[in-house]
Amino acid sequence: MMGRQATKRELFVSVSLDEYVPGDHLLRAVDRYLDLSEFRSNLAGSYSHTGRPSIDPELMARMLIIGYCYGIRSERRLCEEVGMNLAYRWFCRLGLKDKVPDHSSFSKNRHGRFRDHDAFRQLFDSVLRRCMAEGLVQGEGFATDASMIKADAQRHRSCPGDVGIDWGDAEQASRPVREYLTALEQANPIPPVPKRISLTDPASTWTAAAGPAIFAYSTNYLIDLKAGLIVDVEASAVNKMAEVEATKIMIDRVEEKFAIKPQRLVGDTNYGVAAMLGWLVDEKGIVPHVPVWDKSEHHDGTFSRSDFIFDVENNQYVCPAGKHLRPPRSAQAKTPLRYRASVYDCQVCELKPKCCPNMVARKIDRSPQEPARDIARAIGKTEAYRVSRRERKKVEMLFAHLKRILKLGQLRLRGPSGAHDEFLLAATAQNLRRMAKKLFMPKREAELAMS
Known part of the structure; x- marks a missing residue:
C-alpha cells in the first residue's frame, strides 16, 4: 500500500x-x-546614547x-x-x-x-590575536606575496592617462574619485602618468600582467609559515615597487602591534631588489630567503660580474687577469658606484675579447646594498633556502583559496578604501576557517571517536 x-x-x-x-x-x-x-x-563612540536602537x-x-x-x-x-x-x-x-x-x-x-x-582592521587584529593565543603563530618565518584582483571598473569607462580630465567639483564627485584626487594632492613625488585611467575607479591600475589588460588592485599577504595564517594584509597598486613597499608596511605594522619580527622572510624575485634586501638585512636584521634580482650575469660567453673578486679592504674589484677596477675618487658610499678598469690595462689584455669586446675598458656597477645581496646569494645555495621555497607555496594556496572558494576574483567595492575593506574581511574569513580546521575539527573527530 x-x-x-x-x-x-x-x-x-x-x-x-x-x-x-x-x-x-x-x-x-x-x-x-x-x-x-x-x-x-x-x-x-559613534552611536548616540538616546534615540531608537x-x-x-x-x-x-x-x-x-x-x-x-x-x-x-x-x-x-x-x-x-x-x-x-x-x-x-x-x-x-x-x-x-x-x-x-x-x-x-x-x-x-x-x-x-x-x-x-577602521573596524575591519580591528576585527582582523582580534582574530589574529586569538590565533596567537592558540599557538598557531610561531613568528620564526614569514612569507610574502601579492595577487592581482580585478577592480569594479570597465574599459569603456576609461580614457588615456595623458588626456586632461575634468573631474568637476571634488565635493560632488563619487567617493573613489575623491579618494583619488586627495591621494594626488598628498603624493610626493607625483606618480607617473598611467597609460589609462578609469573614470569610475581612477586609483585602480591598468595592467596586462595576467592576460588582456584590466583595471585591478593587488592584495598583499604576509603569512606565518607555521600554520599558513595571515598576519597582515595590505591593498596596493599593481606594480613591483608598490608591492615591495606594502611588504615593508606590513612587517613594520606587525612588529609594532604584536611585537613579532621574523627571523627570515621568504619571497619571490619581486622582493629581491637591492633596496628591499638592504632594508631587510641592514635595518630589520631579517634573513632574506629571496632570490636576488640580478641582471649582471652574462650568457654570451663573456665574463659576468661574479667572475670578478671584490676586495673589501681596498674597495676594488680584481678581474680574472689580476688587474684592478676602482671607483671614482669623489664617489659617495650611499650611491651606486661604477668601478672602472684602466684603459691601458684592458687594451693589452689577452682576455679582452671575453671581458669587454665592445668597450674600451671594463666597467662594473656596484649597489650600496651589495653586501646584503651577497648574503641573499649565499643563502640561496643552502638547504634551508630550498625548504623555504617549498613553504612559500602556502601563500599561493591562500590566493587560490581566495579566488576559487571565497569567489574574490573581482572587487565589488571601489577605491583604495573599498579594496582595503574587502581584502581585510576576506583575510579574516580565511584565518577563521584555518583556525577552525586546525583546532576545532580534530577535537570534534576525537570526541566522535570516543563516543
Missing part, C-alpha cells in the same frame, strides 16, 4: 536552532573562536563573515540566505521570527562608522 504524507499544521512549535546545526558545521567552529566584544566597543553592529559583522566564508558576494543575496538558512540564523543569533537587516544598511555602515573607526 502506497503511503501518503499527512501535513500537520501545528499552531505552536518550540524550536531550538541549536538542534538543527550539525556539531561539525564550519560555523560552529568559527563561532567558538570569534570574539566581537572589541569590535563592538570600538564602535561604541540601531541594528546591532555585531549582527552585521557576523553576516559579513558568513558572506566571505561562503563566497556570497552580493549583500542582497546574503540577506536572503541568512533569512532562509537555519545555521546562518544560529550563527547571527537570530531567532526564527527575527527580522534580517536590509541590504542597504551594510552600505551605510560600511562607508560610514565602520570605515571611520
